Amino acid sequence: MKAFIKRTLFLLLILTTVLIILDLLSMTGPFRTPIAKLTGSESYISENVGADEIRPFIEKAAGADKTTVLFLGDSVCRQLFNRQQENAPGISMIGSNAAITPAGQYILAKTYIDAHPDTSDIFLFMRPDSLTKTFDTDYGYQYTVMPFAETGTIGELDPDTIEAMEKVYGKPFMNPVIVRMIDRSGPDRKLYLNLLKEYSTPYEPDPPLALADRYIGKIKALCDEKGIRLHLHPCPAFESGRDEDERLRADYEISELSRWFPDYFEEIVYYPDEESYDGVHFDRDLVKDEYILRVIRECYGSFLLAESGRISLADLYPGLYR
Amino acid sequence: MNFTSIRFLPFFFLIFILYHQIPSGYRYLFLLLSNILFILSWGPGCALTMLIIIAITWAGAMLTERAGEARTEQAGESRTEREEKARTERAETRRKAVFLTFLLITVAAFFVFRLKIGFAGVLGSVGLSFYSLQAIGYMADVYMKKTKAEGNILKYAAYVSFFPTVISGPIQRSTGLLKEIREGTAFSYELARTGVLMMLSGYLQKILIADRIHLLIEPLFSDIALKSGAALLFGCLMYGIELYADFAGYSLIAIGAANLLGFRLDDNFRRPYFAADIRDFWRRWHISLSSFLRDYVYIPLGGNRKGTFRKYVNLMITFLVSGIWHGNGFKYIAWGILHGLYQVAGSIVSRGRNPVGNSGSFLFYRLIKCFFTFLLVEFGWIFFRAGSLRDVFLICRRILFNFGLGATIADGSWINGYGMPRFLLLAVEIVIFFIADHLTEKHGSLQAVLDKRPPVIRRALYILAATALITGALYNYGTDPSTFIYAQF
Incomplete structure (x- = not known):
């Protein structure tokens, strides 16, 4: 028995060494793609979801520029505003993704305020559904852990939030070194994300908008402290989502958010489903400057002008009023 | 938990260690x-x-x-x-x-x-x-x-x-x-070594062959009315290999695990697609069920002791029972009757002759017989794979009257988006699987072949196989590989 165990352990040791070498190679330049192909994980690195998508926004928020207004939000916000950045030099447009959750939006806002002492306004554009996003096992790790752990900004979150994330994702997998390994290696990413989906359970706050209450509340507190105006507005939506929005309205009405932003649900502008490709985002073929500017005017024209003394559509898009 | 779930190996390792520490x-x-x-x-x-x-x-x-x-x-x-x-x-x-x-x-x-x-x-x-x-x-x-x-x-x-x-x-x-x-039972080094090799071999068959074929052919059998006969024929042929790799793989893991605990279990498969006739096939395929039906159904019915006619009736009853055992639905009964008919026809044809498949047979003659037997068995697997008896007829009709080979090759519908590189990798794995079976057929066991090699080469092969297994498992992971097909029967 001892001889058998000894020989088996010896072979396992060699096997482990081979696997570690392969794993390290899978994070390294020339071997990254071939090993990803061999393990069927090429889509996990080629599609660049998560960290690579969000990291530029964190860097942009932290970057020194002359902007004083921040536009934050989900992917619909990104579709509407980010492409207009050149036309609005005074505004930093970092619409990102709902998957970063309100906690991620808080980190972006905090990073921006720290780097921009003259900030006057923060605009948060989010769909009702985006307010409910939490630390899930589909995209949560790539969007809420990877980019913020790699940039060292995850520490901005409350300790109990970090604890909740550790319960979902596992404490060792929040360590920046491990996060970077999973981010770089296709096989590691595939293995970890699939295990996560199979064996972990998402964080489900009670009430459902507790995370939004907490972190939009934190943005608000920060803004109040610094004399910054905070605005929360819904993104445009599509007819097929109307029922779901109505269902979420009930959750919203018992949240803190409804106290601070009572008109949020009244402001939602619905567009025909034909103008969307997935019921959430605008059809890619339609998203041309003229169309987008029309949507912005229809949805936000009045209050963008009304709410801020220094911001107007004319400031945002001078070309529109030429 | 099944043998391919992540929890099984730690579970088994713990049991293996503890089992041998306990007084017998x-x-x-x-x-x-x-x-x-x-x-x-x-x-x-x-x-x-x-x-x-x-x-x-x-x-x-x-x-x-x-x-x-x-x-x-x-x-x-x-x-x-x-x-x-x-x-x-x-x-x-x-x-x-x-x-x-x-x-x-x-x-x-x-x-x-x-x-x-x-x-x-x-x-x-x-x-x-x-x-x-x-x-x-x-x-x-x-x-x-x-x-x-x-x-x-x-x-x-x-x-x-x-x-x-x-x-x-x-x-x-x-x-x-x-x-x-x-x-x-007592711990035996040699038996444990055999057990590890069997488990490794079983996992390779299951993960690198069966699960990959499953992903390849699953789309072929959805909406069969829209598929060409050529694509369906390809799917049926691959299903035969999948079923074998899946079930034989499972059996090897089961026998290997038992060996590690000190139990000696008999083979359940002996290279069934090398069978030269249907009788030979049933001596090689799912041996534990075949011998069970022989000992507890066929022989108690009288076997071949009560004349030729009764023997044929007994064969039909035995295979009918086998069909009923395999599942609910007429397709399994039809499959049992089909194999009963194969047996009866085989008995009639071979009466007065030496049993087929002797080692003395000419190689070419034997190859033809093996191929013909393979086709007969494959035809039977259509009943297994099809959703219903109606689907069996539909598949056969499309193979016979809507073959469409040219169009199927041209539009790539036979691999259904699986991708040519993945298919080529799978084809190489099937060829290696076939070679391993051939060596086992020739030398008695793969272990006997490996034991003739120097220890360094042998260990390098084990490491290579284990690495291929782990990368292969990772390749399939997150997709939807089949669970063990035979667990449903």
Whole structure:
């Protein structure tokens, strides 16, 4: 028995060494793609979801520029505003993704305020559904852990939030070194994300908008402290989502958010489903400057002008009023 | 938990280590505990169903034997020869009645759970077929006096619920596994080494061949009315390989795991696609079921002892039972009848000749026969894979009248988005699988071939195989590889 165990352990040791070498190679330049192909994980690195998508926004928020207004939000916000950045030099447009959750939006806002002492306004554009996003096992790790752990900004979150994330994702997998390994290696990413989906359970706050209450509340507190105006507005939506929005309205009405932003649900502008490709985002073929500017005017024209003394559509898009 | 779930290997490793630390007289208790833990992972319904089957068959065997013992006691009394004979006959009748009553109760319970009626639900039916047959076989062995009834219900429960074989067999006999549980097993280095190789080989077959073929052909069998005959034929051929790699892979893992615990189980597959005729095929495919049906259905019916016509009828009945056992639905009955007809036709054709497949046959002649047998078997697998008997006819009709080879190759619908590089990788793996089978056929076992190589080469091959296995498992992970196909039967 001892001889058998000894020989088996010896072979396992060699096997482990081979696997570690392969794993390290899978994070390294020339071997990254071939090993990803061999393990069927090429889509996990080629599609660049998560960290690579969000990291530029964190860097942009932290970057020194002359902007004083921040536009934050989900992917619909990104579709509407980010492409207009050149036309609005005074505004930093970092619409990102709902998957970063309100906690991620808080980190972006905090990073921006720290780097921009003259900030006057923060605009948060989010769909009702985006307010409910939490630390899930589909995209949560790539969007809420990877980019913020790699940039060292995850520490901005409350300790109990970090604890909740550790319960979902596992404490060792929040360590920046491990996060970077999973981010770089296709096989590691595939293995970890699939295990996560199979064996972990998402964080489900009670009430459902507790995370939004907490972190939009934190943005608000920060803004109040610094004399910054905070605005929360819904993104445009599509007819097929109307029922779901109505269902979420009930959750919203018992949240803190409804106290601070009572008109949020009244402001939602619905567009025909034909103008969307997935019921959430605008059809890619339609998203041309003229169309987008029309949507912005229809949805936000009045209050963008009304709410801020220094911001107007004319400031945002001078070309529109030429 | 099944053999490919991530939890299984740590579970098994722990059991392997602990099992050999326990004094041999108590090992069956630990084995039973391991079995219970394994079965509970399928849900309490499954454990409860098994408990009922165990209780019925244990009591059945004990009472059957006791009915015979009563006869022996009475034989000691002073009686005339005529009285003694009458008494013996009455005791035999009583024994038979007890056996048949419990057999009927077990079969009824089997069908109740099989049809998913009652509390056990879907989980209750998992693997039910295999251990039910094992339990029925044990009762029959006691009735036929091949073995003594096991008085210790815990030992008997450890035998019926033996976790390596509980889901998909191989079906164990009381003269084999139960005997080893009764007598206790000891660790054997050589047996453990064989076990590791078998498990490695089984996992390679399951993960690198069966699961990958499953992903390739699954889309082919959805909307079959829209698929060309060529694509469906390709799917059917690949399904035959998938079924073999899947089930033989499972059997190897099961036998290997048992070997590591010190149990010696017989082969369940012996290169079935090298069979030169259908009779030969059934000596190589799912051997534990074939021999079970032979010993407990075909021979009790009279086998070939009651003339040629009765032999053919017995063959048809045996394969009909096999078809019914494999599942609900006429397609399985049709599959059983088809194989019965193959056997009858084979018997008629080969009458007066030497059994086919002798090693003395010319290679070319043998190859043709192997290929022809393979095609016959493959035709049978259509019944297995198709959703219904109607689908079987639809597949056959499309293969015969809507073949569309050119268009199928041109539009790539035969690999259905699987991707040519992935398919080529799979093809290479199938060729390696075939070569390994060929070497085993020639040398008796793959281990014998490997043992002729220097230790360094051998170990390098093990590492290479394990690395291929892990990368292959990772490749399939997150997709939807099949669970063990035979677990559903």
